[in-house]
Amino acid sequence: PTPPGPYSRVILKLSGESFAKKGERGIDMEEVVHIATQTFRAQQLGVEIAIVIGGGNILRGAQFTAGNSSIHEATAHYMGMLATVINGLALQDALESVGCETRLMSAIKMDGVAEPFIRRRAKRHLEKGRIVILAGGTGAPFVTTDTAAAQKALELEADILLKATRVDGVYTADPEKDDSATMYKDLKYVDVQQQNLRVMDPTAIAHCMEHNLPIMVFNYREDGNIERAVRGETLGTRVTS
Numbered sequence: 087p088t089p090p091g092p093y094s095r096v097i098l099k100l101s102g103e104s105f106a107k108k109g110e111r112g113i114d115m116e117e118v119v120h121i122a123t124q125t126f127r128a129q130q131l132g133v134e135i136a137i138v139i140g141g142g143n144i145l146r147g148a149q150f151t152a153g154n155s156s157i158h159e160a161t162a163h164y165m166g167m168l169a170t171v172i173n174g175l176a177l178q179d180a181l182e183s184v185g186c187e188t189r190l191m192s193a194i195k196m197d198g199v200a201e202p203f204i205r206r207r208a209k210r211h212l213e214k215g216r217i218v219i220l221a222g223g224t225g226a227p228f229v230t231t232d233t234a235a236a237q238k239a240l241e242l243e244a245d246i247l248l249k250a251t252r253v254d255g256v257y258t259a260d261p262e263k264d265d266s267a268t269m270y271k272d273l274k275y276v277d278v279q280q281q282n283l284r285v286m287d288p289t290a291i292a293h294c295m296e297h298n299l300p301i302m303v304f305n306y307r308e309d310g311n312i313e314r315a316v317r318g319e320t321l322g323t324r325v326t327s
């Protein structure tokens with residue numbers, strides 16, 4: 087099908103927390119199926135979608151090692167990467183349960199569970215109309231899946247990086263804690279860097295800036311927003327050059 091808007095291929099970054107009920111951890115399949123349904127609808131509009139999945143609902147390396155000298159930080163980061171594979175498996179079945187063809191690819195080799203990430207193969211899957219789930223992050227410690235999302239967007243030549251969050255966009259302060267926080271509609275990469283805004287980790291921002299890859303931070307919890315985002319509607323906050 088012809089794309090409904092300016093984008094033919096997008097990277098959707100889903101955080102692990104989108105798989106749990108608000109304030110909880112772990113995986114709630116009801117939440118996963120909900121997000122899978124929304125994503126499948128968006129893909130059916132005729133836009134190729136690769137999802138980079140986080141692992142924060144299970145474990146984040148930096149948090150896990152804080153004040154914990156009995157584990158090396160790198161080990162904890164690997165644990166976090168494995169958490170994304172656990173989420174990827176849940177998402178794959180959720181997508182399949184709503185009738186969507188998917189492939190799970192991992193940056194960490196895990197035969198029997200996921201295909202290895204091979205750029206050309208990932209592109210083929212997308213061209214064939216499959217939603218590709220990219221797990222394992224970058225395969226390397228000390229970064230987050232935001233960096234993986236930026237890298238994969240560049241590798242797969244996506245038109246935009248769509249970062250799904252629980253809030254409407256990027257704010258001057260945490261809107262869940264500060265009532266006076268206001269949302270930015272447009273930001274430049276340098277604003278994000280200089281003001282240290284919580285959009286994505288610094289490595290991810292640097293990648294996007296260097297390659298002029300637009301980012302849109304939007305609220306996935308509003309029904310239909312994933313469809314609106316892939317259609318090219320302006321939601322939340324856009325980060326560009």
Ligand code: UDP
Pocket residue numbers: 100101102103139140141142143145146147148162163164165166167169170222223224225226227228229230231232233234
């Ligand atoms: N991680 C990593 N390298 C990567 C991607 C992820 O070491 O390329 C680890 C890191 O510890 C991270 C954890 O995996 O905290 C889970 O990913 P992330 O925090 O990005 O998940 P999200 O916040 O999106 O749920």
